[in-house]
Amino acid sequence: RSTSGAKPESARARGARSERGERREGERGAAAIRCVAYNNQSNRLAVSRTDGTVEIYNLSANYFQEKFFPGHESRATEALCWAEGQRLFSAGLNGEIIEYDLQALNIKYAMDAFGGPIWSMAASPSDSQLLVGCEDGSVKLFQITPDKIQFERNFDRQKSRILSLSWHPSGTHIAAGSIDYISVFDVKSGSAVHKMIVDRQYMGVSKRKCIVWGVAFLSDGTVISVDSAGKVQFWDSATGTLVKSHLIANADVQSIAVANQEDSFVVGTAEGTVFHFQLVPVTSNSSEKQWVRTKPFQHHTHDVRTVAHSPTSLISGGTDTHLVIRPLMEKVEVKNYDAALRKITFPHRRLISCSRKRHLLLFQFAHHLELWRLGSTVATGKNGDTLPLSKNADHLLYLKTKGPENIICSCISPCGSWIAYSTASRFFLYRLNYEHDNINLKRVSKMPAFLRSALQILFSEDSTKLFVASNQGALHIVQLSGGSFKHLHAFQPQSGTVEAMCLLAVSPDGNWLAASGTSAGVHVYNVKQLKVFEYSIPDKHYTDWSRTVQKHGFHHLWLQRDTPITHISFHPKRPMHILLHDAYMFCIIDKSLPLPNDKTLLYNPFPPTNESDVQRRTAHAFKISKIYKPLLFMDLLDERTLVAVERPLDDIIAQLPPPIKKKKFGT
């Protein structure tokens, strides 16, 4: 379906006809979230998914996803943890402990633990040791050395697989949850001090084994366990006895996370509910405290496989691929819009690229690419109409990648004849030929040695140049002509550090290239003269405009926008317009119009009843439209057309694994 917008001649410049590209079903979007790890020092969150991707979110920068490590078919992570400050480790079912290099955005090394598949991992409170629980029932201790980890010793071997681990804050004891029992080990001797048998059912008998999905060790010696029978139990580790038992769900309780101050913890269940437990005094002025279940949150539809507790919020993620961050009201100091619920559904990197000349969209999936031609319509209508398509969208190409690695980035050139994509170890470039409605693909072989793996790929506007940001920190410019390519230049990273380029943008006239690295600096390169500038071109453009912006200040709602901007593009003919979008809205900033002050309405109603009226009263620079709700991608096709790709949430849910059955009255 296509929708018509305002006429471009009007000063509102909402953007003309826009086509809604509907996605058909496919394995689209993110995979299920498996583990979450919160780093207190840097306020960052590491999220690992079932396809092996690991993403790092910066929680203080508006929850923006700053880095990600592409997935691999054989890597199924089961545990993720931060250790020694900024080092990130993960362990999975292939039996290896992997350390990630956060600067170069690749994997430092993978060490086999020789215990079979690894189910759980925990870093010691002193941050110098790593504990790993394996399939064969052994608990292995590793020492973290400055550049690697080293195996230290094995603890007493248990009968069944160790599914969860937790250190006592002093580092003297650990609790290990297994199937039907929990063991408490003494770290110095490595022997099991207590073995606490877990009931299979809350006050009953059951045939199914009780799997202890999570344990947490508090400093007063209490061990909290969550298991597959839906119970949260409190044990005393000194005597090895059960203190209290709560039955909170009919399904598994799959995760637990305790706050640093140990006065609250959060658990996630398989029904999608997240419960918050707090330590409250028994009566209002007594010193005795007890654990009470205070708040339930139902933000997920499927299993909540992992939770994390930051000082001010509860973070949960699960099989329905959403990452939900719920700030706790009593912990938040400034009660502004920051304290709202954040639900991160779509990845923040660009998965769709658009070829303007030929109206093609390239969709990037984990293991293949799809090329679609947009449908067209000849009907016209007023604002807000949905026009019928005269020609439906065409599926042109399905390109499958070889090997187990996921695709990191992909791009199609604006003229539509080149497709480039990269995995963690290889770079592929294809040439497309169009002849009378047929399309044929030819692979450009013999990639040069430096083009191994790219973090970002971008074509210039006239499709003669290819810009590749490699993971070694260098930026390569390749000249494309006919069927061959020639390497023009490589911008080496400044100051010799290996900094991986994350974002790329090229100006329409092809002269300037902007790149931002992991340390959040923006470098602008002059492609014509092959020199590096720093902020010069944007500065020149933005100085006048940004000065006024500083003076007026942004509209308060704009500042309170809770989702980061995912994509920015410019209209080549109208340098005064900037088009940006995030997951919920798209917005055109018109620099020629005055900035809004706090009093005016930020969100223009759509469609307006009386055009001239609205124009006069609320004409300001920000034109925001919220008609396309879960917006995945938006770009300018030509003078009068925008293309927007929506991904309805129901589509995503339709492809997920089965959820727990909920009995509702009346059904």
Add this chain to the structure above:
Amino acid sequence: MVQLRPRASRAPVSAEAMVDEGQPASEEEAEHGLLLGQPSSGAAAEPLEEDEEGDEEFDNEAPEELTFASAQAEAREEERRVRETVRRDKTLLKEKRKRREELFIEQKKRKLLPDTVLEKLTTASQTNIKKSPGKVKEVNLQKKNEDCEKGNDSKKVKVQKVQSVSQNKSYLAVRLKDQDLREARQQAAQAFIHNSLYGPGTNRTTVNKFLSLANKRLPVKRAAVQFLNNAWGIQKKQNAKRFKRRWMVRKMKTKK
């Protein structure tokens, strides 16, 4: 009257008697009876026929004489023939087996790496197994066609692995036995997780039912989110399609 020679069964005789109703001559009767009463086996028929002929002329002649020697010779011939066939069969089988073995060896050889590479590997393993691994690239034997770098992986020397062999095509030879064991364990672990989360005894429902719960409780009830079941009767539909195709072809043929 008691007859010295046992005659054939009386049934055909009586039938004949019925047909002829009367006075068959004794000789004719004998003939007919013998002819009709002959057993079906050919071997027995012959001597009887002869007998019958002989019977006419020489009633009481003794049967032919078969010497012991000739019978023995015959038996030996038979034995020899049988032994020969058995021997021939055995040799044929042997040959077949030999040929098949050779074929297998050929195929195996084709599958393995070329000899040169194997030599290099064995020599390299002696020298490199003690060396601390510098830049090591690892590719499984099955994927030897892919030459891509997979970053620096340093492995413990405990496992029987061979470090990089040649400069340009750097790969690592891994024992398939280890790989299989690892795969098996990973599969078992995944099966365990799947079983405990989605296996029998868990209270799971389909996504369709889950999303349709809301529709059921609306004041104006609506249909389920996925109302049609496209997976119903797939085999039937396929059979119907095939039948239709064949029927069409047949129709076209007969029309022509």
